[in-house]
Amino acid sequence: MAMNFDEFKEKVKESIRDVLPEKYQDAAVDMVDTEKINSTYTALYVRPEGKNFAFVLNMDEYYEDYAAGQKSIEKTIRDMSGIIQSNKLPSVDMSLFRDYEMAKENLYIRVCGVEQNRDLLERVPHHKVEDMAIIYYLRVFEDEDGSGSAMVTNNMLYHYGISQEQLHQDAMGNSQELFPPRLFSIFDVIADRLREEMIEEGIPEMMADKLIQSYREMDQTPLIGLTNEREINGAGVLFYPDMMDKIGRELGSDFIVIPSSVHEVLLMPDNGCTSANELKNVVSKINRTEVAPEDRLTNEAYHYDRKNQVFEKLSSYEVRMAETDRAENIGLTPAKTDMSKDVPPKTEARSGHTTAREQPVKKERKSVLKRLEQKKAEIKVREAGKEKTQGKLKENALE
Numbered sequence: 001m002a003m004n005f006d007e008f009k010e011k012v013k014e015s016i017r018d019v020l021p022e023k024y025q026d027a028a029v030d031m032v033d034t035e036k037i038n039s040t041y042t043a044l045y046v047r048p049e050g051k052n053f054a055f056v057l058n059m060d061e062y063y064e065d066y067a068a069g070q071k072s073i074e075k076t077i078r079d080m081s082g083i084i085q086s087n088k089l090p091s092v093d094m095s096l097f098r099d100y101e102m103a104k105e106n107l108y109i110r111v112c113g114v115e116q117n118r119d120l121l122e123r124v125p126h127h128k129v130e131d132m133a134i135i136y137y138l139r140v141f142e143d144e145d146g147s148g149s150a151m152v153t154n155n156m157l158y159h160y161g162i163s164q165e166q167l168h169q170d171a172m173g174n175s176q177e178l179f180p181p182r183l184f185s186i187f188d189v190i191a192d193r194l195r196e197e198m199i200e201e202g203i204p205e206m207m208a209d210k211l212i213q214s215y216r217e218m219d220q221t222p223l224i225g226l227t228n229e230r231e232i233n234g235a236g237v238l239f240y241p242d243m244m245d246k247i248g249r250e251l252g253s254d255f256i257v258i259p260s261s262v263h264e265v266l267l268m269p270d271n272g273c274t275s276a277n278e279l280k281n282v283v284s285k286i287n288r289t290e291v292a293p294e295d296r297l298t299n300e301a302y303h304y305d306r307k308n309q310v311f312e313k314l315s316s317y318e319v320r321m322a323e324t325d326r327a328e329n330i331g332l333t334p335a336k337t338d339m340s341k342d343v344p345p346k347t348e349a350r351s352g353h354t355t356a357r358e359q360p361v362k363k364e365r366k367s368v369l370k371r372l373e374q375k376k377a378e379i380k381v382r383e384a385g386k387e388k389t390q391g392k393l394k395e396n397a398l399e
Contacts, residue, residue: 003073008063009042011073012080016046019081024048031059035120035151037112037135037262038294046084053093055084056148096140097150100160106139107152107171108178111236112262113298125157125164130313131298132259134239136171139178172241179228181237183250186223186266224251227264235265235297248306255304256314258283259297276301276315 003011009031017025026049034043047054057080066076096103114121114131126133136152157167198208226247227234237243238257247255251269258266258279279301287296303317304310312320 002067002069005042005063008066008073009059012044012059012062012077015077016044016080019078020046020084024084028054035123036294037110037120038116038296044080047094057083093140096138097156098159100162103138103160104170105174106178107167108137108139108175109134109171109236109239110137110233110262111135111239111297113296115298116296124151124153125167127164127168129239129311130302131300134168134236136167172239175236176240179230179234179237181240181243182227182229182231182234183247184225184227186225222251222268224267225260225264226267231263233262235259235262238265244304244311245306245309248304254306257302257304257311259300259302260286261291261295262297263295265297270303274301276313276318279314 013029013031016029017027020027024046028045028047028049030045030047032043032045034041042059044057044059045054046057062076062080065071066073071079093102096106111129111132111134112120114128114133117133121133121135124135126135128134137149138152138156139148140150141148152167157164160167199205224247226237228237247267251267254270255267256270256274256279258268260266280299283301284299287299301314303312303314305312305317310317
């Protein structure tokens with residue numbers, strides 16, 4: 001009969017030294033429940049005596065293989081020992097968790113959804129932006145195979161002896177250096193896949209290129225992807241200093257933000273072609289059917305107002321514009337919008353009634369929503385590819 005997870009952890013903790021060489025016999029062995037965005041896991045830490053680093057293994061992954069009958073407990077523990085002895089696991093300098101002077105050059109930000117991480121956010125310093133939260137990470141190692149990180153906790157902040165404001169400032173400053181932003185065309189990603197499919201169906205390459213070019217010329221509302229250069233945990237790039245203003249200048253307009261996953265967000269100019277409800281439905285469907293639970297951000301769409309430098313939910317922006325229109329119609333200066341009121345928008349492009357003037361807008365709206373649906377397949381392929389990379393595996397093992 002297979003052991004449950006608690007029994008499995010205890011057996012590993014008791015036995016791991018028995019299968020390690022003599023130099024590890026006095027090593028400190030600990031099991032630590034480790035929190036990640038949208039999930040938790042148990043880590044095994046093995047710290048050799050007199051050393052300031054520890055080897056880290058993800059117990060959940062090993063237990064999955066054991067519980068599925070793929071390995072005996074003895075074989076599992078021997079495999080753990082082999083990994084430690086191979087030195088393929090990263091060694092973590094534990095001083096990073098105590099000495100802020102060592103830590104501050106390795107700080108950076110990530111972003112998560114508030115709703116699914118409420119318990120986590122009680123234990124970590126964070127900065128809320130609408131229904132998202134900026135949280136802080138510490139890069140603990142980096143080599144040719146990838147990088148490892150640790151979430152900054154309230155306890156770490158206390159031992160660092162600094163304020164959350166300083167932590168935020170330093171992490172923001174480092175993020176752009178450690179993980180530079182990357183903007184890319186979603187159309188190009190979809191077009192590449194579409195071209196491959198055309199050629200597989202027997203369409204000549206020249207004809208496929210002409211068709212792709214014709215689609216490109218009809219693309220009235222470009223979709224832009226935003227992530228970091230590694231394309232992992234890149235949604236936080238949106239909150240880099242001055243990033244939204246830079247995007248607004250690049251697009252030449254206000255813009256809408258669609259949270260594809262914790263790894264990237266999608267951006268498009270706000271030309272009134274889509275409503276908050278429509279986009280929220282699409283985002284919810286993509287999250288439900290295509291994005292792994294641990295990679296989900298939120299189900300909302302957001303808006304950036306360039307003139308007033310306001311980032312808010314798209315639904316809140318629609319309410320604010322409706323209030324402004326009403327105030328202007330009766331000759332009043334609009335008061336501060338009460339976002340708790342559910343006021344239906346009255347602008348033509350966002351109303352439910354279709355006028356003759358709105359027909360082109362409705363047509364473009366369908367185009368945008370169709371491309372968002374096409375994005376689902378690309379998300380699944382992209383995320384599957386990331387899971388197979390060594391860097392991704394290492395990062396999961398350390399967070």
